[in-house]
Amino acid sequence: MTLPQQYATHIQASTCAATVASYSEPVAAWARQYFGQWWHAAPENAPYGWNLVEADVDPAGLAAITQDVLDYPHQETTYATTPMLYRRTPGRAVLAAQPDDQLAYRYDRGAGVLRIVGGEPMAVALAAARLAREVIRGQLMMDGWSILHASAVTNDHGEAVLTFGPKGAGKTTVGLILARQGWRLLANDRVFVKPAGDRVRVLPWPSAAAIGFGLLDALGLYDPVADRVKMGEELHPTQDQTVTDALMTGSRTPIRNAKGKELKPQFHPHQLADWLGLTLATEGRAARLLFPTVTPDAKPTALDHTPTLTDADFFTAATEDRYPDVFDLLPVGTSQDADRLAELLAALPHHALTLSHDADANTALLTKVATV
Known part of the structure; x- marks a missing residue:
């Protein structure tokens, strides 16, 4: 048989x-x-x-x-x-x-x-x-890895810029702008990190990438995405149907659900490369931390104060996980390297930034800050 x-x-x-x-x-x-x-x-x-x-x-x-x-x-x-x-x-x-x-x-x-x-x-x-x-x-x-809420890009030498902040702070904006400028996109929203000597290794967390209509439009990516959808290509199946309908009609108006959350196009990791023309990275070494906030009409600026990581920047299953550990797949407790990780991250350059809705001005600022 x-x-x-x-x-x-x-x-x-x-x-x-x-x-x-x-x-x-x-x-x-x-x-x-x-x-x-x-x-x-x-x-x-x-x-x-x-x-x-x-x-x-x-x-x-x-x-x-x-x-x-x-x-x-x-x-x-x-x-x-x-x-x-x-x-x-x-x-x-x-x-x-x-x-x-x-x-x-x-x-x-x-x-x-x-x-x-x-x-x-x-x-x-x-x-x-x-x-x-x-x-x-x-x-x-x-194996000692922890998870951070951050987007990440790497340069040709594997040095990674990590961007922190709550939803809407600009993590995705920073990642996509720098990736459009020749950096390699390592992660859109979360990263795995682990001390390695005096450096911090960074790995991606694969997931669908949610990118709003406004950011796609500002980066000149809305029309190429909409054209692919109109030709029958599909984004991630968890994407809300109203988003697909808007792309089919060419609407750029943000869509929100009953709770006020913006519904966004959801991209597979490979579509970030195939559809958006970005280069992906598989690992990096943390070199710089950015802390943006988005103020629509402000002038993009590097601020004088030095920000610090908070508990909200560290992913913890007990407080934020959509996938409770029903199958006992995760270890109990905090990584034994947590203190060393915090020490190494604190020693890296930190930059607080104000971004706007002006894509060109944001690009000029981020390109300068990321390579200082």
């Missing part, structure tokens, strides 16, 4: 790795698209071993695992905005179900295999990529 072919994608970040395997080729291909160059995603010929994420469209398996969760006492949480039911078995397995998304999970911790089954291919592909990232995230954190 001929067994069905299993497809796989190997993902590597520093010394940490995971494999996404599926009998559905689009699921494995989605992982390659999701992680791309940032996490060295490539086809894998032997999808076996530790840190394996198996993901398939399997209605029977979905029903069986879901029932196995419901038949016993279980807990409930919200995972990726959707209710999740889960329980731990005496045999160290974790079973979970998201009935609204037609997804179910079984993680055998002793074997290092996470099984995902679902009723719809795209839901399975999204879940597989999401959990593969969590698998590698756990390994990186065990």
Whole structure:
């Protein structure tokens, strides 16, 4: 009897790795698209071993695992905005179900295999990529890496400029402007960092990049993106349909949901290169920290005061994570290198900036500050 072919994608970040395997080729291909160059995603010929994420469209398996969760006492949480039911078995397995998304999970911790089954291919592909990232995230954190809320670009020598601030402060603006000026984009919103001697290594956090209409337009990127959408090419599937509709009609008016949050085009990592013409980097060494604020009508200026990192600049699962550690993939506690990391980052040049909505003036200021 001929067994069905299993497809796989190997993902590597520093010394940490995971494999996404599926009998559905689009699921494995989605992982390659999701992680791309940032996490060295490539086809894998032997999808076996530790840190394996198996993901398939399997209605029977979905029903069986879901029932196995419901038949016993279980807990409930919200995972990726959707209710999740889960329980731990005496045999160290974790079973979970998201009935609204037609997804179910079984993680055998002793074997290092996470099984995902679902009723719809795209839901399975999204879940597989999401959990593969969590698998590698756990390994990186065990190896002493921490996560910062920052965008990052590197120069030809691998020196990285990290940009900090709350939502709307200009992290994405700084990253894209410098990337358009020949820097390599390392991350859009989060980075992994780790002390290495007297330097800080920086790795990307692969995810969809949300870029607003105004910034795309200011950088001359709106029309090329809209043209691709009109020709039938697709952005990330989590993008709101109203954003796609606006691109189809050429509308540049920002769209907001009922809570006032701006809804933005969502780009796959590879589309930052293929659609926007940016060069991506896979690692860097922290060299400079920027702290911008955006004031629409102000003159872009480097400010006199020296800003400092705050607790809000450090990503912590307990306070901000959309993906609670249901499957016990993450280490408990703070990295033992946290104090050394803070010391090394504090020693780097810090710059507070005021940016405006004038793309040319912002570019002139950022080009000067980033290379001082």
